[in-house]
Amino acid sequence: AQSVTQLDSHVSVSEGTPVLLRCNYSSSYSPSLFWYVQHPNKGLQLLLKYTSAATLVKGINGFEAEFKKSETSFHLTKPSAHMSDAAEYFCVVSEDNYGQNFVFGPGTRLSVLP
Amino acid sequence: DVKVTQSSRYLVKRTGEKVFLECVQDMDHENMFWYRQDPGLGLRLIYFSYDVKMKEKGDIPEGYSVSREKKERFSLILESASTNQTSMYLCASSFGDSESSPLHFGNGTRLTVT
Numbered sequence: 001a002q003s004v005t006q007l008d009s010h011v012s013v014s015e016g017t018p019v020l021l022r023c024n025y026s027s028s029y030s031p032s033l034f035w036y037v038q039h040p041n042k043g044l045q046l047l048l049k050y051t052s053a054a055t056l057v058k059g060i061n062g063f064e065a066e067f068k069k070s071e072t073s074f075h076l077t078k079p080s081a082h083m084s085d086a087a088e089y090f091c092v093v094s095e096d097n098y099g100q101n102f103v104f105g106p107g108t109r110l111s112v113l114p
Numbered sequence: 115d116v117k118v119t120q121s122s123r124y125l126v127k128r129t130g131e132k133v134f135l136e137c138v139q140d141m142d143h144e145n146m147f148w149y150r151q152d153p154g155l156g157l158r159l160i161y162f163s164y165d166v167k168m169k170e171k172g173d174i175p176e177g178y179s180v181s182r183e184k185k186e187r188f189s190l191i192l193e194s195a196s197t198n199q200t201s202m203y204l205c206a207s208s209f210g211d212s213e214s215s216p217l218h219f220g221n222g223t224r225l226t227v228t
Binding site (some may be wrong): 012031034046049100105 | 118121133204218219221
């Protein structure tokens with residue numbers, strides 16, 4: 001069965017410093033992995049997705065994530081935080097081939113301090 | 115870009131009312147989903163649909179029903195609204211034939227039942 005763990009419920013960084021949001025997953029197969037961002041009172045926006053083509057995935061707004069099979073991790077990083085990055089971030093895993101079965105992590109709230 | 119449109123951003127209803135939440139997507143996606151999001155509980159799947167007139171229960175279907183008469187439209191129905199259905203409701207869609215197809219979300223409907 002699939003599961004997703006986001007190790008930090010809240011991360012706080014200063015503007016201009018690096019961001020690291022951690023995600024570990026459990027999957028029986030080769031999963032697809034996604035990161036989403038949610039700003040207050042908005043829907044979830046896709047940041048990036050891993051689909052086995054490359055282990056380092058670049059997304060929008062300067063975010064990237066690295067798939068590490070040996071560690072079952074898919075951590076999200078950004079070299080320099082911006083105030084507009086303050087939001088909730090969700091790691092999501094999917095195993096099926098029909099775009100139907102998604103398991104969400106509990107989310108990490110990112111605060112960016114001036 | 116995929117667009118998923120939810121008909122209302124904010125909705126206030128009275129206990130016992132029948133409530134319709136509408137969702138439309140413009141990318142010919144096979145799959146459509148309804149989630150609710152509550153603080154501390156994350157995203158929970160209510161129902162999803164993989165084709166016109168086809169539906170599957172999610173994790174928390176009690177008190178809800180759905181309708182999909184056309185491929186682009188997926189409606190969530192609260193037969194008799196109750197205060198514990200006060201929540202943020204998120205609609206999403208995805209392609210049905212790709213292992214890496216992500217979910218595309220609408221902006222959400224914040225429903226308050228008084």
